[in-house]
Amino acid sequence: MxxxxxxxxxxxxxxxxxxxxxxxxxxxxxxxxxxxxxxxxxxxxxxxxxxxxxxxxxxxxxxxxxxxxxxxxxxxxxxxxxxxxxxxxxxxxxxxxxxxxxxxxxxxxxxxxxxVSVFMPDRLTLIKGPPTTRRAHLDQLAATLWPARGPVRFAYAQALAQRNAALARVRSGRSSTAALDPWDVELARLGIELMEARAEAAALVAPGFAVRAGELGLPERAELAYAPRSLSGEPAGLREELFERRPGDLERGFTGHGPHRDELVLRHGGRLLRSHASQGQQRVGLLALLFAERDLLLERESAxxxxxxxxxxxxxxxxxxxxxxxxxxxxxxxxxxxxxxxxxxxxxxxxxxxxxxxxxxxxxxxxxxxxxx
Ligand SMILES: Nc1ncnc2c1ncn2[C@@H]1O[C@H](COP(=O)(O)OP(=O)(O)O)[C@@H](O)[C@H]1O
Ligand SMILES: [Mg+2]
Structure with missing residues (x-):
């Protein structure tokens, strides 16, 4: 219980x-x-x-x-x-x-x-706000479903911060680009783990989201989909992508590619709920998401x-x-x-x-x- x-x-x-x-x-x-x-x-x-x-x-x-x-x-x-x-x-x-x-x-x-799952007007930022809010929410859901996977998002964030710090050292001439190698490896390893957890959590909640959204009043078809930046399914592929983007990263001074840029996409009638739905529809979208998640957790007796x-x-x-x-x-x-x-x-x-x-x-x-x- x-x-x-x-x-x-x-x-x-x-x-x-x-x-x-x-x-x-x-x-x-x-x-x-x-x-x-x-x-x-x-x-x-x-x-x-x-x-x-x-x-x-x-x-x-x-x-x-x-x-x-x-x-x-x-x-x-x-x-x-x-x-x-x-x-x-x-x-x-x-x-x-x-x-x-x-x-x-x-x-x-x-x-x-x-x-605790909360529906309050302020929570509409989950639907309307920047992708980071939805990423964090998806990560939280994955951590709730599989507690052993909880730490990976923190480990990824830490590796990202370290790669960004390494980029700054290369930019200021304090180290060579080779100093980025170990961080690419680490970021790619953790990144794929994080992406897998997100993809599985999103796939579990997506059908329920569509059903609950219909029941609670979205007139058209509602969809939830995980949209990763990287299309790679394994660490070697993501590492390759990071390597290819190094020049751009060095120019900007931060890592521009990877799961920290992912999105959890919510659509209604094929259009983004975030930008193309009324406030009332966004509220229903949020409710549908919270109920779909709760349905999953009820099955696991952790409502x-x-x-x-x-x-x-x-x-x-x-x-x-x-x-x-x-x-x-x-x-x-x-x-x-x-x-x-x-x-x-x-x-x-x-x-x-x-x-x-x-x-x-x-x-x-x-x-x-x-x-x-
Ligand atoms: N720190 C506070 N000290 C005293 N009153 C507060 C404080 N914060 C909010 N309130 C009061 O709480 C009331 C709003 O309560 P709220 O729970 O939002 O009402 P509602 O029943 O409409 O949801 C307002 O009168 C507001 O001034
Ligand atoms: Mg109130």
Whole structure:
């Protein structure tokens, strides 16, 4: 069984002074008017589990205005079926403090907490933004599917930095071009490994992406494809390509070829989702991608916790029903909406309903919540 989150406590986080919420085993629906704190609650859950924000890199932003520090706690049920507690303490100007069951650590280990898959408006950069965002996402998916392959992307990045440093030395006359040889070999070896992981992950998720995109409302055919820069399938070939491009690299001062220039291409009706789709279609594309990935992880019994922020606002009722079906496929999901009626199945019995009003949580279901104290 995949780990799950059972209870969240916030202290001086965003507009919450003190709040506590029990999360449902399956679906938790968070409702409240605009500005109430729905997005903040989802962000708080992410922060407590992952140790950083999914919205901002300026962490002091999350500390409640006027408060000296924020504190988050999440209880989880781990792979070992035991309960664990992750805590984050954040005081501007001091190092962030993460603990697991009371012991300080750098980052929470995967076995005690669920992976978290987030749909928030800011996440649209995954669809609209530069290729680097999609590459990182694909690498993360591959690392989740095959943890043993996780380190290869870091090793590649390191070898790339070293080759670039070697290029700079050659440019300034401090070494000869032969100094690049070992880095070409290393970069080609790691590059092919990285490309293989990406190709396999993309091939696994592509069919589900097409299906989910159709269900959730993209009118034309949706496609996902890995587009590597190098067409070579083995290290010797990639090394050859790097060698051929050395003069250009030396002129520019950096390595212009290799998997750090790859793209994960998303198309709708043959056109790029990134540049040729409406904002609504891009949102659906993002949802379809996240659900297709979750379907894969469900098969492997490592379903992520999904945080779906304000996801229903643009969907018509038929699409909302499809979304509800996708949500019911299993795993833990937290959905926010202004109206409960927007979440089909949101009034069913096995659903935990939490109402937010000005940073205060209210219990709507018998087991739902111990409210703010
Ligand atoms: N650090 C903070 N301290 C106090 N209030 C904050 C902080 N950050 C955001 N807020 C407030 O949180 C509210 C928005 O909450 P949000 O979760 O985005 O609402 P919504 O329910 O619409 O998703 C705004 O009133 C905003 O001013
Ligand atoms: Mg919001």
């Amino acid at each position: 995949a780990p799950r989150a059972t209870r969240l406590r916030l202290r001086d986080f965003r507009n919450y002074e003190r709040a506590e919420v029990a999360l449902g085993e399956n679906l938790t629906v968070v409702t409240g008017p605009n500005g109430a704190g729905k997005t903040n609650l989802l962000e708080g859950l992410y922060f407590a589990l992952v140790g950083r924000s999914c919205r901002t890199s300026v962490e002091r932003e999350v500390v409640r205005v006027g408060a000296p520090a924020a504190r988050l706690e999440v209880d989880t049920e781990g792979e070992d079926h035991r309960s664990h507690r992750l805590e984050v303490g954040l005081a501007p100007g001091e190092p962030k403090r993460l603990t697991l069951d009371g012991s300080v650590l750098d980052r929470p280990p995967a076995c005690v907490r669920p992976l 992520p916790l999904m945080l779906l922020d304000d996801v229903t606002s643009e969907l018509d009722s038929a699409r909302r029903a499809r979304l509800a079906e996708a949500v019911r496929a299993g795993g833990q999901v937290v959905v926010s909406a202004t109206e409960l009626e927007h979440v089909p199945g949101g009034i069913e019995r096995d659903v935990t309903h939490v109402e937010v009003q000005d940073g205060t949580l209210r219990d709507r279901a018998p087991t739902g919540l111990a409210s703010a104290a």
